[in-house]
Amino acid sequence: MLKIENLHAVVTDSEEEILKGIDLEVNPGEVHAIMGPNGSGKSTLANVLMGKPSYSVTDGDITVDGDSIVELMPDARAHLGMFLAMQYPSEVPGVRPWQFLKAAKDAIDVANGQSKMSVRAFSRLFDEKVTESGINPDLIKRSLNEGFSGGEKKRNEMLQMQVLAPRIAIMDETDSGLDIDALQAVADGVNKMRSPDRSFVIVTHYQRLLHYVKPDVVHILVNGKIVETGGAMLAEKIEATGYRDYLAVR
Amino acid sequence: MTTQERLTISRESQLEDSGYKWGFTTDIEMEMAPKGVNADIVRLISGKKDEPEWMLEWRLKAFEYWNGLQLQDAEPRWAKLRYPEIDYQDIYYYAAPKSQDDAPKSLDEVDPEMLETFDKLGIPLHERERLAGVAVDAVFDSVSVATTYADQLEERGIIFCSFTEAVQKHPELVQKYLGSVVPYTDNFFAALNSAVFSDGSFVYIPPGVRCPIELMTYFRINTEGTGQFERTLIVADEGAYVSYLEGCTAPIRRTSQLHAAVVELVSLDRGEIKYSTIQNWYPGTKDGQGGVYNFVTKRGITGNDAKISWTQVETGSAITWKYPSVILRGDNSVGEFYSVALANNYQQADTGTKMIHIGKNTKSTIVSKGISAGHGENTYRGGVKILPGAENATNHTQCDSLLVGDQCGAHTVPYIEVRNPTARLEHEASTSKVSDEQLFYLMARGISEEDAHHMIITGWSRDVINELPFEFALEAGQLLKVSLEGAVG
Ligand SMILES: Nc1ncnc2c1ncn2[C@@H]1O[C@H](COP(=O)(O)OP(=O)(O)O)[C@@H](O)[C@H]1O
Numbered sequence A: 001m002l003k004i005e006n007l008h009a010v011v012t013d014s015e016e017e018i019l020k021g022i023d024l025e026v027n028p029g030e031v032h033a034i035m036g037p038n039g040s041g042k043s044t045l046a047n048v049l050m051g052k053p054s055y056s057v058t059d060g061d062i063t064v065d066g067d068s069i070v071e072l073m074p075d076a077r078a079h080l081g082m083f084l085a086m087q088y089p090s091e092v093p094g095v096r097p098w099q100f101l102k103a104a105k106d107a108i109d110v111a112n113g114q115s116k117m118s119v120r121a122f123s124r125l126f127d128e129k130v131t132e133s134g135i136n137p138d139l140i141k142r143s144l145n146e147g148f149s150g151g152e153k154k155r156n157e158m159l160q161m162q163v164l165a166p167r168i169a170i171m172d173e174t175d176s177g178l179d180i181d182a183l184q185a186v187a188d189g190v191n192k193m194r195s196p197d198r199s200f201v202i203v204t205h206y207q208r209l210l211h212y213v214k215p216d217v218v219h220i221l222v223n224g225k226i227v228e229t230g231g232a233m234l235a236e237k238i239e240a241t242g243y244r245d246y247l248a249v250r
Numbered sequence B: 001m002t003t004q005e006r007l008t009i010s011r012e013s014q015l016e017d018s019g020y021k022w023g024f025t026t027d028i029e030m031e032m033a034p035k036g037v038n039a040d041i042v043r044l045i046s047g048k049k050d051e052p053e054w055m056l057e058w059r060l061k062a063f064e065y066w067n068g069l070q071l072q073d074a075e076p077r078w079a080k081l082r083y084p085e086i087d088y089q090d091i092y093y094y095a096a097p098k099s100q101d102d103a104p105k106s107l108d109e110v111d112p113e114m115l116e117t118f119d120k121l122g123i124p125l126h127e128r129e130r131l132a133g134v135a136v137d138a139v140f141d142s143v144s145v146a147t148t149y150a151d152q153l154e155e156r157g158i159i160f161c162s163f164t165e166a167v168q169k170h171p172e173l174v175q176k177y178l179g180s181v182v183p184y185t186d187n188f189f190a191a192l193n194s195a196v197f198s199d200g201s202f203v204y205i206p207p208g209v210r211c212p213i214e215l216m217t218y219f220r221i222n223t224e225g226t227g228q229f230e231r232t233l234i235v236a237d238e239g240a241y242v243s244y245l246e247g248c249t250a251p252i253r254r255t256s257q258l259h260a261a262v263v264e265l266v267s268l269d270r271g272e273i274k275y276s277t278i279q280n281w282y283p284g285t286k287d288g289q290g291g292v293y294n295f296v297t298k299r300g301i302t303g304n305d306a307k308i309s310w311t312q313v314e315t316g317s318a319i320t321w322k323y324p325s326v327i328l329r330g331d332n333s334v335g336e337f338y339s340v341a342l343a344n345n346y347q348q349a350d351t352g353t354k355m356i357h358i359g360k361n362t363k364s365t366i367v368s369k370g371i372s373a374g375h376g377e378n379t380y381r382g383g384v385k386i387l388p389g390a391e392n393a394t395n396h397t398q399c400d401s402l403l404v405g406d407q408c409g410a411h412t413v414p415y416i417e418v419r420n421p422t423a424r425l426e427h428e429a430s431t432s433k434v435s436d437e438q439l440f441y442l443m444a445r446g447i448s449e450e451d452a453h454h455m456i457i458t459g460w461s462r463d464v465i466n467e468l469p470f471e472f473a474l475e476a477g478q479l480l481k482v483s484l485e486g487a488v489g
C-alpha cells in the first residue's frame, strides 16, 4: 500500500539533510509504530509523506499502490486517501471546524469522482463523529484550533481523521500531552477504525499509546535512519531501556 | 436625468432571494451634454431634473466653492494614493439614457468575460440576463418586486425613493437634512458632488418605526468617461431603525472613471442606522490600466442614545478614498465601523474612519481588516477625536493587515486626539501573512491551494463579514475569492 524506499529528504531552505535513507513498507490493514528520541526525524518523515513543501526529497521514492507520490502536492495526496494528524496543528482564525471539514470532504469526494455530500448528511456524520471523538462540542463552534488546549487540538485531529476516514492514516505524536482519558479516546478511535484495507503509521515518542493500540510492526528511528525493526515487543523493550543503546551506537 | 442607470429595489434578507449584483455593459444610446463642468452644466443637470429653485441655488453655490478650490489646485493629496492627474474638464457630467433598443437581445450578445464572472460568482441563470442588461422586461420585473415592498413601506410611512424624486415630493425633508452632515464645503470631492450629483437614494423612517426589510440600492456606472456622482441621504427619526445595503459594480471599461459619492446619515434620538456596502467596481487590468477612481464622503451624525454602524467590503476600484465616519453628537450614542478592504494587482486603497466624540458616554468601535496582494497598496487611515465635553467616551480600535505575497504594501495611519481625561481608548494592530503552516494544514486535508488561501483569508475577515446581513455575507466571501484570483497559487 505505502512503500518508502531509500528516502532522503532535506530542509528545503537550508538543504540540511534530515532523513538519511529510510525504507519502510506498510501493507493494508497494518499498524506501524515509528519510535525514536526527540529530534530523530519522526515528524519530518510524517510531513515528507504528506508532501510538506518545507522539505524536499533528494533521493529515493515514496509510492502508494505502486505509483510515486513524491511530485504530488499535499492536497493530491489527501485525495489518494492519505491523512496526517499533525503534531502541532495550526490555528486558523475565523474558520469553523465544520466548514473546514466539509470543504475537505467535498474536495476529496470530488477528486474521486463522487458527488459532494449534502449538508444534512454531512452534518449527521459530523455530529456522530463529534460524539465518538469525545471532543467538547463547544469547541467546534469556535475557530479551528484557536484557543484549544494541546489535548483539544489532538482530539480535533482525531475528529478529522474519523470524518475523512483515510486509507493511510499517519499520526504524529497524537498521544503526547494527553491525559489518560484522552489517550484512551484516541486509542479507541484508532482501534475502531482498524480494518483490513486501512493502514496506520503511528509516530510516538513514548510507548504509552501502544499499550492500547497494538502495533504489527515497530521501527526505531534515530538520526534520520531506521536502526531497528521488530514486533510489538520492541516497544516494550524501549519502555524498559529507553533509546540509550541506539544513541550510544551513534 | 442621470448619468447612470439606476435601479432601486428592496428585498427581504433571505437566502432564496439572493439577487446578485454585478457588472454589465448595456449599449444604450446616450443623450449627452458636452464634456466638462461649469455653471451652465450645473443648470442643465438641475433643469433636466426639473428641480426647484433652492436646489439649483445650492448646486450653484457648491459649484462656486468647488471651482474656487480647483483654481487653487486644492484637490486633496494627503492620501497614500498615486494616480494620474484628473482632468475635470474631460469628463461627462450629464448623460441621459435615451433608448434601450440597442441593449443586447440575449446572453449570446454579452461580453463572454462577464459571463465567466457570473459563473464564478455562482449567479443563478435567471439572474444573469437581468444583470447583463439583456431583457428590458426583466429590469421591469425587479422594479415590480420593489413595488410589492413599496406597499409595506408606505403603510409604515417609510419613504424610500430616488433622490430626484425626493426633491420633488419631499422637499421639506431634503431641504432640512441635505448638507447637514456633509456640507458642500466639506471637501473637494463633496463640493463637486454637491454641484453635479446625478441621483441617489433617499430614505426617511418616521419616529418609532422599524423598517421591516433591508433596503438596497444598486448602481451601475455605464458610459465610458462618465463621472458618477451619487447622493444618498438617510434619516432615521427618533426611535427608528433601518438597515440599508449598497452594492456597486461597474462594467469593464478601459479609461479610468471618476466616482465621487456623498452619503449622509442622520440618526436622531434613539434611532439606529446600519449601512452596509459591498464595493466591487472595476479595479483595472492586472497591470494597472483603467479602473474606477472612487472618492467617497460618507458620514453620519447621532442624537442621544442613537447608533450608526458602517460595514464595508471594498474589493473593487483602482483607487479608493473613503472614510465612513460618525459624529457622536448625542449622549450615549454609538458609532461602529467594520471594514474589509482588499487591494490586489495595482489597486490602491486608502480607507478608514473618523469617530468624533462630542456627547457624554459615547462609544465607538473600529475593526479594520486590510488585505494586500499582488502590487496592491492598502492604507488604513483612522481618526478618533474626543472633544472636551465627551465625558467617559470609549473607543476600541482593531486594525489588522494581511499580506499575500511580497510585492504589496500595508500601512496604518492612526490619528488620535483626546481632549477629555476620562476617555478610554484601546488600539490593537497586527500585520500577518498567510502562513505556510496554515496552508499545509488545509492542503493536507485535500483542499486546493487556492481554496485554502481563500478560506484562510475569509476566516481572517470573519469579524467584519459577520456584521453584514446574511446574504451579503455569502456574496462577500465569493467576492473576496474572485478578487484574489491570480494573487495566490
Ligand atoms: N523545517 C526545519 N528547519 C530546520 N531544521 C529542521 C526542520 N525540521 C526539522 N528540523 C531538524 O530536523 C531534526 C528532526 O526534527 P523532527 O523531525 O521534528 O524530529 P522528531 O519529530 O523526531 O522530534 C531536528 O534536529 C530538527 O531541528
Ligand SMILES: [Mg+2]
Pocket (backbone or CB within 6 Å): A042, A043, A044, A087, A172, A173
Ligand atoms: Mg516530532
